[in-house]
Amino acid sequence: MKKYLYIYKATLIENLSYIANILLGFINFFIMIFVFVNLWQYIYSDSSQIINGYTMEQMIWYVLTTEVLWYGSKNKVLLQEISNDIKTGNIAYNINKPYNYVFYILSKHLGEITIKLILYIIVGILIGLCFIGPIQNFNFINIPFVLLTLILGVLINSILRIIISTISFWIEDSTPFHWVYDKMILILGTLFPIEMFPDFLKPIIKCTPIFVVTYGPAKLLIDFSMQNFTQIIIAQLIYLIVSILIVAFLFSKGVKKLNVNGG
Amino acid sequence: MKIIEVKNLNKKFKIKEKEKGIKGSIKSIFKPKYKTINAVDDISFSVEEGEILAFIGPNGAGKSTTIKMLTGILYPTSGDMMVNGINPSKERKKLAYTIGTVFGQKEQLWTHLTPYDNFKFFGAIYDIPNKEIETRIEELKTTFELDEFINTPVRNLSLGQRIRCEIVASLIHKPKILFLDEPTIGLDPVVKENIRKLIKQMNKELGTTIFLTSHDIGDIEKLCKRVIIINKGKILMDDTMNNLKYHYLNKKIIEVKLKEKVNLQDEEGISILKSKGNNLKVEIDITKKDMADVIKLLDVDKIIDINISNIPLEDIITSIYKDAKALSI
Amino acid sequence: MLMEVKNQIKVMFLSLKYNIMKQMINKVTFITNIVFMILNNASFIVQWIILFSLKDNIGGYTISQVVLLWGIASSTFGISHILFNKSFELSDLIINGKLDTFLTQPKNVFLNVISSDTSISAIGDLIYGYICLFIYGINISNFILFTIFSITGAIILASFASILGSTCFWIVKGDIIADSLVNIMISFDTYPGTIFKSTVKIILYTVIPVGFANYLPIDTMLNFNIMNLIYIFAFTALIVLFAFFIFNKGLKRYSSSNLMSSRI
Numbered sequence A: 001m002k003k004y005l006y007i008y009k010a011t012l013i014e015n016l017s018y019i020a021n022i023l024l025g026f027i028n029f030f031i032m033i034f035v036f037v038n039l040w041q042y043i044y045s046d047s048s049q050i051i052n053g054y055t056m057e058q059m060i061w062y063v064l065t066t067e068v069l070w071y072g073s074k075n076k077v078l079l080q081e082i083s084n085d086i087k088t089g090n091i092a093y094n095i096n097k098p099y100n101y102v103f104y105i106l107s108k109h110l111g112e113i114t115i116k117l118i119l120y121i122i123v124g125i126l127i128g129l130c131f132i133g134p135i136q137n138f139n140f141i142n143i144p145f146v147l148l149t150l151i152l153g154v155l156i157n158s159i160l161r162i163i164i165s166t167i168s169f170w171i172e173d174s175t176p177f178h179w180v181y182d183k184m185i186l187i188l189g190t191l192f193p194i195e196m197f198p199d200f201l202k203p204i205i206k207c208t209p210i211f212v213v214t215y216g217p218a219k220l221l222i223d224f225s226m227q228n229f230t231q232i233i234i235a236q237l238i239y240l241i242v243s244i245l246i247v248a249f250l251f252s253k254g255v256k257k258l259n260v261n262g263g
Numbered sequence B: 001m002k003i004i005e006v007k008n009l010n011k012k013f014k015i016k017e018k019e020k021g022i023k024g025s026i027k028s029i030f031k032p033k034y035k036t037i038n039a040v041d042d043i044s045f046s047v048e049e050g051e052i053l054a055f056i057g058p059n060g061a062g063k064s065t066t067i068k069m070l071t072g073i074l075y076p077t078s079g080d081m082m083v084n085g086i087n088p089s090k091e092r093k094k095l096a097y098t099i100g101t102v103f104g105q106k107e108q109l110w111t112h113l114t115p116y117d118n119f120k121f122f123g124a125i126y127d128i129p130n131k132e133i134e135t136r137i138e139e140l141k142t143t144f145e146l147d148e149f150i151n152t153p154v155r156n157l158s159l160g161q162r163i164r165c166e167i168v169a170s171l172i173h174k175p176k177i178l179f180l181d182e183p184t185i186g187l188d189p190v191v192k193e194n195i196r197k198l199i200k201q202m203n204k205e206l207g208t209t210i211f212l213t214s215h216d217i218g219d220i221e222k223l224c225k226r227v228i229i230i231n232k233g234k235i236l237m238d239d240t241m242n243n244l245k246y247h248y249l250n251k252k253i254i255e256v257k258l259k260e261k262v263n264l265q266d267e268e269g270i271s272i273l274k275s276k277g278n279n280l281k282v283e284i285d286i287t288k289k290d291m292a293d294v295i296k297l298l299d300v301d302k303i304i305d306i307n308i309s310n311i312p313l314e315d316i317i318t319s320i321y322k323d324a325k326a327l328s329i
Numbered sequence C: 001m002l003m004e005v006k007n008q009i010k011v012m013f014l015s016l017k018y019n020i021m022k023q024m025i026n027k028v029t030f031i032t033n034i035v036f037m038i039l040n041n042a043s044f045i046v047q048w049i050i051l052f053s054l055k056d057n058i059g060g061y062t063i064s065q066v067v068l069l070w071g072i073a074s075s076t077f078g079i080s081h082i083l084f085n086k087s088f089e090l091s092d093l094i095i096n097g098k099l100d101t102f103l104t105q106p107k108n109v110f111l112n113v114i115s116s117d118t119s120i121s122a123i124g125d126l127i128y129g130y131i132c133l134f135i136y137g138i139n140i141s142n143f144i145l146f147t148i149f150s151i152t153g154a155i156i157l158a159s160f161a162s163i164l165g166s167t168c169f170w171i172v173k174g175d176i177i178a179d180s181l182v183n184i185m186i187s188f189d190t191y192p193g194t195i196f197k198s199t200v201k202i203i204l205y206t207v208i209p210v211g212f213a214n215y216l217p218i219d220t221m222l223n224f225n226i227m228n229l230i231y232i233f234a235f236t237a238l239i240v241l242f243a244f245f246i247f248n249k250g251l252k253r254y255s256s257s258n259l260m261s262s263r264i
Helices: A002-016 A019-043 A056-072 A076-088 A101-131 A140-169 A175-190 A202-207 A209-222 A226-261 B021-030 B063-070 B092-096 B115-125 B130-143 B159-169 B189-205 B217-223 B241-249 B291-298 B313-328 C002-024 C027-042 C044-054 C063-083 C090-095 C109-114 C121-136 C140-169 C174-188 C198-205 C210-222 C226-255
Strands: B002-017 B033-048 B052-056 B078-083 B099-103 B177-181 B209-214 B226-231 B234-240 B251-258 B270-276 B279-285 B303-310
Touching (some): A002 A101, A019 C174, A056 A101, A056 A209, A076 A175, A101 A140, A140 A175, A140 A209, A209 A226, B002 B209, B063 B078, B063 B177, B115 B159, B115 C002, B189 B209, B209 B217, B234 B241, B251 B291, C002 C027, C002 C109, C044 C063, C063 C121, C090 C140, C109 C140, C121 C140, C140 C210, C174 C210, C198 C210
Parallel strands (some): B052 B209, B052 B226, B099 B177, B177 B209
Antiparallel strands (some): B002 B078, B251 B279, B251 B303
């Protein structure tokens, strides 16, 4: 455990020197938020309207939260490093080192995104407060619960990305599969909450990672209830355990394949 | 006729200096400090048409910077140069038609294509009509014996064959001058020999002037009649290979194995490099001491084995570098 | 002059052909890249179906018009990444001193550089663009207009990316700014221009030229207007000239650079 913490810390400190890059990255974030705010303002013809149980303020806070999660946790370690390691055969050296490769990648990734995510959260809150105003009925007691689901969401997202990257063991380029995941989260998971989908799609969407990765934390932030919280946290725990098992399974399979081919 | 003429050429670079620690990093964002270095420092030389010239020096001596200026990639800070009667900084495109370049570490070929397809591509770059390009490839193929692999994708070729094609590709437009930047880097001795043959051949048969930079003494010894040694941006020596050798060939190394110890000491023209038991290694300056005298001093009857040799070129060049270093300090 | 242009185009197409050949070596990757890109783009339809279930028209657009907007955006993106892929990676080439090889060739450096690579997934984008046109309802006149606007759009997008990429000749962090602004253009081009307020619209027709690349072409396809066509052509010509100008200015600086990174 100690060595992973060390990897995490080392990456985090390294990233401190890239703060300027992170700040420049905000340009994109601002623009996406700007586009979505315009879109929702257009759809809500007057601000008192309620669509599927959401006010316009709630809707925009929802988008803000999911976009913070999207931009704040995006990183090329999970997207490229694993695939590259597999493609170049570097992974053969990595799995022989005295650490677990998956945990190594995970610590590194979390180290890369921590500062970014915190900065995005701060900026997100500032944008929200300045342009939309505070969330109605927000209670500060809920913060620890929201944070817990948020962290679990980021963690699950990371593990799912690792699963997709391990496809590189079998198909040279795993990027197309990342696109599919990207699009699922981006289109279905960030722009609108599950309630906006047609009835027959709702149960399906609830089973997808969207529910635990983006919807969960965002929903709890804008409309907290203990019932929602327990539902979400249980789903997250199930996702976490299952995804870890899948990673372990795929990795052992993949490494075996590597040995057969000699890298 | 002089094909390359360089006069008082200079290239200065600025490097950012950074202080240590976070404080230093922040400081360098707001108030960057620069240090100027003279990558090429007031050099002048010329190359005759049809010559093979070696341009050598240690890492960071300014070799590549000079090549880059001569090929129009970099503009000099000051000074004049003419390559094939063209000023590289002013008429880069016009120059490009008359020169070829091979940068040893950078590949220009498309690795998934065959050499043949690659040659056609370069033909298009140099505006050679389709008909002409076919005959040209045919010519190059027979001259440089490429039949065996001209239709094999480059990625399946051996490193030696690859570099061969790399060099031949740069000849597609019949350049008058070929700039070779470390062409034999990372190759095994057999392949090196092969490439040297190729270079010699195109110099002889096509009359291509060759401007060669290398680390490899063998390249220079076997290929060049003239050598320019550069270090820290300055030309240390510009001389014929013969002169270079002659100057240092006055010195011989004697390695001798004796039956018993002989009393030989440093004196005018003799310096003892190594003395261990009955083995001796001595450097002789034959302008000051005759070989016969030295052998007499060693006592012929006691010699078991003797080896007299020239100083290897490698050592000669190293000592020139070192002398220059000593001078600059 | 004419000969020079002809030779330049010959080199560009050879390089396109060879790049595609290169990617075709691995057929599975080649096909998955294209197919998944089409699926990737198609997934946005879901987003719009849901949005239109909330409101009948968005910014005066019906759903089929949004499909057409997507089509133009997608084929614009596709063509620019097939023909001029390196204009989107110009900053990397400049920062890492990778322009040297191009400088030893007797061709126009700018065109040679930006056309030296091809993105394969962009073929998927191009195909998707025409699928959208087909869904919208294809006929000869809108096919011709669509093709013209895809080409002008691609040229505008590539020029825009090149101009931003060229800032790396001067600015250290130019690559991030360039990436961000190109992304902005791509973010805007799939949403109806009409949902934005007028001040933003001015920006979209100037600083970020998505107006001329996408919005105006859509308007023109819906209600043909010869003046719009002229505006689009004029703007395309202007931005191309500007891209050449900036790049060549920067290239001079690159060659006479006295900053040493990896340039020794």
